[in-house]
Amino acid sequence: xxxxxxxxxxxxxxxxxxxxxxxxxxxxxxxxxxxxxxxxxxxxxxxxxxxxxxxxxxxxxxxxxxxxxxxxxxxxxxxxxxxxxxxxxxxxxxxxxxxxxxxxxxxxx
Amino acid sequence: xxxxxxxxxxxxxxxxxxxxxxxxxxxxxxxxxxxxxxxxxxxxxxxxxxxxxxxxxxxxxxxxxxxxxxxxxxxxxxxxxxxxxxxxxxxxxxxxxxxxxxxxxxxxxxxxxxxxxx
Numbered sequence: 001x002x003x004x005x006x007x008x009x010x011x012x013x014x015x016x017x018x019x020x021x022x023x024x025x026x027x028x029x030x031x032x033x034x035x036x037x038x039x040x041x042x043x044x045x046x047x048x049x050x051x052x053x054x055x056x057x058x059x060x061x062x063x064x065x066x067x068x069x070x071x072x073x074x075x076x077x078x079x080x081x082x083x084x085x086x087x088x089x090x091x092x093x094x095x096x097x098x099x100x101x102x103x104x105x106x107x108x109x
Numbered sequence: 110x111x112x113x114x115x116x117x118x119x120x121x122x123x124x125x126x127x128x129x130x131x132x133x134x135x136x137x138x139x140x141x142x143x144x145x146x147x148x149x150x151x152x153x154x155x156x157x158x159x160x161x162x163x164x165x166x167x168x169x170x171x172x173x174x175x176x177x178x179x180x181x182x183x184x185x186x187x188x189x190x191x192x193x194x195x196x197x198x199x200x201x202x203x204x205x206x207x208x209x210x211x212x213x214x215x216x217x218x219x220x221x222x223x224x225x226x227x
Contacts (some may be wrong), residue, residue, distance in 0.1 A: 034213045036154075044154065044205055046215035055215060087154055091212020096168035098144075098156040098212050 002026055004101035012075055019075040021104045023088035028068045032092035035064055035073045038103075039084045046054040047086075048073065075106070083108055110217050111135040113205050118221030119215045125195050125225070131188040131205030131218055139183035140171075141210035145190050147201035147215070157203070158190065191200075 003026040009072045023033070035048040042045040046055045048064035051071060061076040075082055117129040131143070142172040158179040159168045167179050178191040188205050202222050206214035 032211065038136075038154075042219035043219055044214075045217070046209060046213055049210055049213045089154075089213075094212030095159065095166070096158075097170075098214075100154040100156065103153045 001097070002029060002093060002099050004090055004099050006052040006086075006088055006104045007099035008104060009102070010105045010106050010107060012033055013078050014109045015080060016077050017109075019078055019082075019106055021075075021086055021106070023066075023071040023073070023101050025069045025071075025090055026090075029090040029092035030064065031067045032090060032094070033064075034089045035062075036087045036089065037082075037084050038087065039041070039081075044087065074105050078106070082106065111207060112218065113207065113218030113219045115203060115205055118203065118223045120224045120226060121195055122227050123225055126191070126193045127195065128221060129190040129192065129203055129205075129221055129223070131190075133188065133205075134187045136207070138181075138186040142175060142183065143179075143188045144206045144208065144214050145179060145188075146206055146214065147199075147203045147218070147223075149201045150185070151168070151196075152201075155201075159208075160188070162208075171193040174181060195223075197225050199223065200225045 004077045005024045007022045033051045036044040038044040051060040052064045085103045087103045110152045112134045119197045130208045160179045176194045202220040204217045206217040209215035
């Protein structure tokens with residue numbers, strides 16, 4: 001089973017600053033990695049797939065990088081609407097399994 | 110636009126059963142695989158099950174295999190999750206989600222809460 005580990009658990013950032021979130025896989029997932037954003041009381045939303053491709057309608061301030069076991073989600077200049085929980089998800093061994101990381105909460109500093 | 114609306118959640122005793130539904134609109138439902146994903150209160154996301162567009166293949170998380178059954182009715186644009194032998198650890202918000210590219214999930218419905226408690 002592939003285990004996805006996200007760090008840090010909580011990231012405190014001021015509006016306008018850069019946020020860097022990490023996701024590590026217990027074994028290589030190639031570039032088969034997605035990032036999701038979840039705001040309080042809402043369903044998750046797909047941000048990034050293929051490790052670095054933005055989903056439709058996602059602002060350019062969101063970028064993803066990495067391959068193999070180490071991945072990064074960068075938010076270049078945090079806006080108020082970006083404070084949320086972010087999850088990574090691997091789909092390298094799909095089907096039949098999908099695995100999410102434990103999430104990183106980005107909060108206002 | 111794509112709309113997914115879950116229903117059927119509620120409170121059920123341990124060992125009980127519940128059937129969730131997900132009504133889909135705004136896309137050709139019969140052309141897309143569909144997922145169920147759950148989120149325990151205050152916790153992260155856990156993928157539960159997937160069904161191919163035509164129902165020919167179904168996949169389950171180990172934690173629900175043998176207890177949950179995913180199905181669909183393409184004539185009604187509806188996805189289902191039959192949950193049997195429910196346990197306290199099955200308490201969660203259950204989301205349905207449309208298959209995105211490869212193994213991604215997008216978009217998601219707003220979820221329905223299932224509480225397993227005596």
